[in-house]
Amino acid sequence: MNSQLYKNSLLKDIIPFWERHSLDKDHGGYFTCLDREGKVYDTDKFIWLQGRQAWMFSFLYNKVEQKQSWLEIAKSGVDFLKNKAMDSNGNFYFSTTREGRPLVQPYNIFSDCFAAMAFGQYAKASGDGEIRELARKTYFNILQKSNNPKGKYEKSTGERPLKSFSLPMILSNLVLELEEVLTSEEVESTIDKSIDEVMNVFLQRDKALVLENLNPDGSFNNSFEGRLINPGHGIEAMWFMVDIATRRNDKKLIDEATGVVLSILENSWDWEFGGIFYFLDIKGNPPQQLEWDQKLWWVHLETLVALAKAYQYTGRKDVWDWYEKVHDYAWKHFADPINGEWLGYLNRRGEVNLNLKGGKWKGCFHVPRAMFQCWKSFEAIEAKR
Template structure:
């Protein structure tokens, strides 16, 4: 049975991923975890340490502990939380710093909504592991900061970025490849994910309404109902900017949106996102290569496909196709998930040095990008393993 093979192999893979991070990433000299490691496991000791990386480490070890009850994983979560709280929380202005230096001194102090969302996600998961009230207090305080400073009461949704003291910022971009727009799908998806995780430990009525509001934005503004793809960038008034298609975000959203609707137990939204999950999964299939891997993105205006296959869209595709199979068991979706995992296992797993490569190029060459870094974290791949363990 494909289900059993997939579950067993991803259970093994979860242990492999976490073992890598436990072995190579702890910074014994300066605390926390190193900020950058390359494909050959060479550590850049003085690399900046990012909020997104460290929040995702905290989430991954907390979630893995919550699933397996392995005490060594909780020890890693303790380590991550201790360092994050000491160095990445901005105790003066609220929110989190984007980056600190290798010793923990503030470096890039802008407030990026995306990073704060991941901190909420992480602290909610860590609270589930520890039941320490002070941890939940941090998550709720960060949520209140987003509602106070980032939420747009006029047009709805959340603005991207601010200065350290929450003033407007001219450069809103999350990364250099992003469009400089005030609202993005990527940030809204992860605010939703964070709020839904917080709701599981703090089921507060206002938070529930915030989650409903974001889900309705996806229904009304973000998902192209005709194509099943996501619009990615918007101005403040939700005018769509650009036509770029991100296959990884399409398939990631297909299951995360439905999961959030289930979390708040809203029957109307559950029904809507069940239908959309299938439509978005079908749209994602446009980006599947013959080898089972998922291409990166497509630009309709030039009809250009970026045929690199990065690590995180493969992880999301495995979960997204299993989710679609659970909604429609008679279809081909389980096979799609299995094929994508087999592609990943063959081309992206570093069997010598551990973890997953960033990706491969069109010609099959391994990309010389971070093995661990500001964006390369044990989040997409560890989460995919855990989702499959839970779902199958």
């Protein structure tokens, strides 16, 4: 049974791996740079990954079981974020030393987004009013910065202003995470804006593909950045849309999002070696990213979530066929039954490129979140049967 596979993997493999290897018991927060066996190979702390892991353990406490140890692990990350990761204006650094001395300035709004998510879930788990207020404050700080996320750290000259897909995509998920700290008007208006941006602006309806960057007026920009497709991003955004559609009982949006997932897969699947390409150019030109043809863990996991949810609500055979294809590739190439957790980076042929379990970009987030989401989708599918 698929639900059992994902549940067991989450609770007996993935989470125990992070519990065993990632906790910094001396300075709080988490080590994310873990080798194949789980040994720490670098102690710097990347703030968006601190937020993601604090969110994950709070989420497990809220959704799976109220285990005191999970709440304590979450608190360790939340305390580190609150006490060491913020500048005096409430912006979050990109990285710090192990002890929490700032290394890289707050140029990246994603640190703020995942801190807000962590605060929201932890406030719900702990009932901590101060953290609840911090979640709310951080959310409004993100909205304030949304037109110029990097602020004074923006390196472009402004000659070619582009708006990025990342923010509307992440807000469509973040706002549901913070539902309990925001008013219903705030939640609904952000959802409306997110649906509009994702489905009517960044989604190119003629091709059913999602662009990463557009001109400020929403028109196409014929440059490397303007032609860029990130298949994993587009697919992840579609399962956020399915969650919103379910909440609003909007069958049309579920069907549209499902169609986009399948279109992205048709265009980004490597028909020679299997797996999903990391980056593509919408016109078929060479992308500027040299790693464009690598196969990454998170892209395949987000796709499994999207397909499981799409199948749960549509029951379509073509969705199931794709699910099986992606499932077979992902479990065969990324899962590491010997050492636990999943590998992250493969070359085009599916061979291990970096044998790490965590680093600057991979932490305790995509794997456990996907295991949880797939477990719950398959539980619902099996219950229907």
